[in-house]
Amino acid sequence: MVVxxxxxxxxxxxxxxxxxxxxxxGCETCAAISFAGGQRQVAEIAxxxxxxxxxxxxxxxxLEDSIARQCDPEFVDxxxxxxxxxxxxLSLACGAGVQLLAERFSDKVILPGCNTMSLGVTxxxxxxxxxxxxCGDCILWxxxxxxxxxxxxxxxxxGPCGGxxxxxxxxxxxxxxxxxxxYHALKRLNMLHYxxxxxxxxxxxxxxxxxxxxxxxxxxxxDF
Amino acid sequence: MTFREALESGKFVVxxxxxxxxxxxVEHLLKDAAIIKDRVDAINVTDLQSSVMRxxxxxxxxxxxxxxxxxxFQLTCRDRNRLALQSDLLSAWVLxxxxxxxxxxxxxxxxxxxxxxxxxxxxxxxxxxVIGKLNSGFxxxxxxxxxxxxxxxxxxxxxGADNDAAxxxxxxxxxxxxxxxxxxxxxxxxxxLDMFEKFMKRVEGFGTKVLGGVILLKSVGMARFMNRNxxxxxxxxxxxxxxxxxxxxxxxxxxxxVRLVKGMKDLCHGVHIMALGWESKIPPxxxxxxx
Numbered sequence: 001m002v003v004x005x006x007x008x009x010x011x012x013x014x015x016x017x018x019x020x021x022x023x024x025x026g027c028e029t030c031a032a033i034s035f036a037g038g039q040r041q042v043a044e045i046a047x048x049x050x051x052x053x054x055x056x057x058x059x060x061x062x063l064e065d066s067i068a069r070q071c072d073p074e075f076v077d078x079x080x081x082x083x084x085x086x087x088x089x090l091s092l093a094c095g096a097g098v099q100l101l102a103e104r105f106s107d108k109v110i111l112p113g114c115n116t117m118s119l120g121v122t123x124x125x126x127x128x129x130x131x132x133x134x135c136g137d138c139i140l141w142x143x144x145x146x147x148x149x150x151x152x153x154x155x156x157x158x159g160p161c162g163g164x165x166x167x168x169x170x171x172x173x174x175x176x177x178x179x180x181x182x183y184h185a186l187k188r189l190n191m192l193h194y195x196x197x198x199x200x201x202x203x204x205x206x207x208x209x210x211x212x213x214x215x216x217x218x219x220x221x222x223d224f
Numbered sequence: 225m226t227f228r229e230a231l232e233s234g235k236f237v238v239x240x241x242x243x244x245x246x247x248x249x250v251e252h253l254l255k256d257a258a259i260i261k262d263r264v265d266a267i268n269v270t271d272l273q274s275s276v277m278r279x280x281x282x283x284x285x286x287x288x289x290x291x292x293x294x295x296x297f298q299l300t301c302r303d304r305n306r307l308a309l310q311s312d313l314l315s316a317w318v319l320x321x322x323x324x325x326x327x328x329x330x331x332x333x334x335x336x337x338x339x340x341x342x343x344x345x346x347x348x349x350x351x352x353x354v355i356g357k358l359n360s361g362f363x364x365x366x367x368x369x370x371x372x373x374x375x376x377x378x379x380x381x382x383x384g385a386d387n388d389a390a391x392x393x394x395x396x397x398x399x400x401x402x403x404x405x406x407x408x409x410x411x412x413x414x415x416x417l418d419m420f421e422k423f424m425k426r427v428e429g430f431g432t433k434v435l436g437g438v439i440l441l442k443s444v445g446m447a448r449f450m451n452r453n454x455x456x457x458x459x460x461x462x463x464x465x466x467x468x469x470x471x472x473x474x475x476x477x478x479x480x481x482v483r484l485v486k487g488m489k490d491l492c493h494g495v496h497i498m499a500l501g502w503e504s505k506i507p508p509x510x511x512x513x514x515x
Contacts, residue, residue, distance in 0.1 A: 153331050154342065158349035159397035161328045162382035162412060164390055165455045171331045183389045195393070198400050201306070201350045201364075 001121070002030040002094040003128040004037055004114040012045065012090065013052055015111050019088035020059060022049065024113070025079070025101075026066030027093035034128065036114050037092025039066045045092070045113060070097025076104050083108055136206035142194040144185025149202070151178035157199035227266035227294040227323050228376045231408055231433055237494030238515060239296065239410065239435060240506060241268040244279035250287065256503035261293055263510050266323060268296040268410070268496070275302065275335025282316050289320040296378065297321045300329025305345040310354060310363055317373035325378045325410065326351040326401075349397065352377055352404035359405075379406040381434075382456035383414060383423035395426060402432050410496040412456040413439035415463055415480075417487040424491050435494040438484050440502045440509075441477050444468050478508055485513040 016022055024046045032038025046062045053060055065082055067075045070093035083089055083101075088109040091098045094116040102110040118130035133150045139157075140147060149155045153171040160179035163170030169177050186192045230237045240260050242253050257267055267288055271281040285295035297316050304312060313324065328348045332340040346354065354364050361372040379401040385391040398409065414420045414436050424434065439457070441447050444467055447459040463480060470476030485495050499506055 153333070154328060154344045154347075156328060156344065156347045158347050158400055159393050160390070162380070162385070162394065163330070163455045164385075166386060167390070170455060171333055177390070179393055180387075180389045183393055195396050196399065198349060198353075198404065201346060204345070 001033055001119070002096070003117040003120040003130070004031050004034040004092075004094055005117050006036045006041065006045070006092070006114050007112070009045075009048060009052075012111075012113055013049065016049060016088065016090055017053075017058065019086075019109065021061050021063065021086045021088075023063045023065060023082055023086035023089045024049070025070070025089050025091050025093070026064075027070040027091070027097050028066055028068050029071075031070075031093050031097075031114065033122070034114075035126075041092060042066050045090070049090075070094075071100055073100065073104060076100055080105070134209065135202065135204075136209055137202060139199070142197075142199075143182045144189060144191065146178060146182045146185055148178050148182060151175075151181070157202070159195065225265070227296065230265040231376070231494075236489055236515065237265045237433075237435060238263065238510065239266045239268060239494065239496045240264045240503065241270065241496065241498045242284070242503075243270040243273045243500075244281070244284045246276070246278050248279065250279065250284065253284065254287065254291070256499075256501070257288055257291060257293060259503045260506045261291065263507050263515075264497075265494075266294045266296050268298055268325060271298040271300045271327070271329070272303065272335075273330075275330045275332045275337070275340075277335070277337055282312060282319065282321065285316065285321045286319040294323065295321060296323040296325050298325045298327060299351070300327045301344050301346050301348065301351055302329030302332065303340075303343055305343055306354070306364055309346060309351060310358060313355060313358055313373065313375070314369075317375065322374075323376045323378065324355060325380065326355060326406070327380060348379055349400045349404050352379060352401055352406050356405035376407055377405050378408040378410060380411065381409045382412045383420055384412055384416070384456035384458055386456070386458075391423075398427065399430065402430055406432065408433040408435060408493075410435045411437040413437040413450070413454075413498060414484065414488075415457075415459045417484065417491070420488070421491055433493040435496040436484075436488040436492045437496050437498065438481055438488070439498045440481055440500065440505055441467055442500065442502060443473065474502075474505065477502075478505055478512070481505070481509045482512040485509060485515065489513070489515075 024042050026037050026039050026042035028038055042064050046064045049062050067079055069075045083105050090111045090113045091101055092113045098110055098112045119132040120128045120130045123129045135149050160177055164177035167176055167180055169175045242256055269281040269284045272278055281298050285297045288295040326348050332342050355375050355377045359374055361369050381398045382394050385394045444464055447464045450457045451459055467476050488495050497506055
């Protein structure tokens with residue numbers, strides 16, 4: 001999932017105050033799971049904005065809505081009328097969702113209500129941790145299912161630096177050294193030989209990434 | 225004799241280390257280097273040590289070559305991508321620098337510009353491979369060079385890794401570094417010769433040169449600070465007490481270093497003395513150790 005964190009309210013207030021009719025738009029997938037931009041957070045933010053506006057004597061209507069996925073044009077286009085009826089949209093989706101809205105509704109101001117933090121997992125209620133940097137060249141099969149590109153702050157590919165202390169990372173002092181985790185996992189799986197192989201240097205060309213699947217682009221492939 | 229010649233001659237080599245400061249004032253560093261010039265085979269110059277922005281390693285290495293000192297250019301992957309690393313290596317060569325120590329580098333967050341973008345495009349192992357490639361007349365992309373360097377490349381290893389997994393990983397990475405072209409290793413500071421002896425037993429078949437690290441202990445506070453904050457450095461309590469009880473701290477510090485250097489003469493191929501501004505203590509240490 002994409003892990004999101006709501007922006008500080010002061011920043012949200014600052015960016016939204018110039019727009020009379022404001023649509024607060026949630027996203028029911030990752031943003032909802034992150035407790036940052038689902039229906040409930042839409043209602044909370046909308047009422048906070050209303051209260052702030054009332055206090056400062058400002059006018060304006062704050063509208064609420066939410067769609068299944070702001071990163072998919074199929075769902076985004078469903079709310080075209082609501083967007084048309086507002087001056088600006090405060091999107092509670094990730095950066096991908098905000099940008100797709102800005103692309104589909106290019107004459108509207110689209111504002112980000114969340115910060116996009118990472119590709120991660122729910123560790124516990126209220127705790128999410130980053131697991132993947134979308135490098136485009138997955139090596140997890142050689143690293144015991146633990147990603148050094150993401151979980152080692154230096155992204156080292158050939159083993160650890162000398163900085164770990166009592167198994168903890170020198171940079172993220174409360175986290176285990178990713179390479180020691182990899183070592184234990186590979187040992188458990190009887191795959192330590194992978195640690196002895198020199199890693200290929202990464203090809204960092206892939207950002208911004210674009211995946212094109214010809215077989216899905218209508219008509220299918222004609223070469224077989 | 226150059227550092228390479230000294231290393232290849234099989235003699236017990238001695239290297240030291242200087243760290244440029246923040247700013248353009250190099251006078252005291254040049255003085256420090258002059259004090260030890262005739263007593264060491266090479267002087268390392270650190271590359272923005274501890275991720276603190278300072279005068280660069282390459283420029284100061286060049287100043288050392290002007291003094292007739294053979295420098296070891298410390299090069300980290302922290303601040304340069306593969307283009308800059310290769311270009312800096314070529315630049316260093318034309319400035320008369322012949323030895324490189326390939327390092328990963330500390331994370332910027334530990335230094336004085338914690339918001340800096342960490343690069344780490346390559347790591348110490350891939351950097352060593354690139355040095356080998358440049359030496360053979362090609363860049364990393366396979367393009368031919370017009371004029372190639374011939375660096376002596378080295379690397380670091382931390383024998384004091386504090387658990388079995390960490391030590392196994394250090395040794396596996398050391399093997400990769402040798403395979404990638406490292407001809408010598410300088411270690412993190414060592415205070416426990418028994419531990420170091422065990423480490424040397426494990427790596428004796430590797431056929432590489434190991435220079436044991438010796439950090440001059442300036443105070444009890446420094447020893448305790450390193451025990452808390454510097455991974456792989458552990459000053460045992462008896463050593464701390466020896467320094468604490470001594471009336472003449474600098475004499476005690478020299479005595480501790482002499483013991484370590486003497487012990488290492490039987491264990492490895494040289495010493496790398498990190499004096500941290502106490503360069504004037506290096507000649508007495510070497511005298512007493514018979515070097």
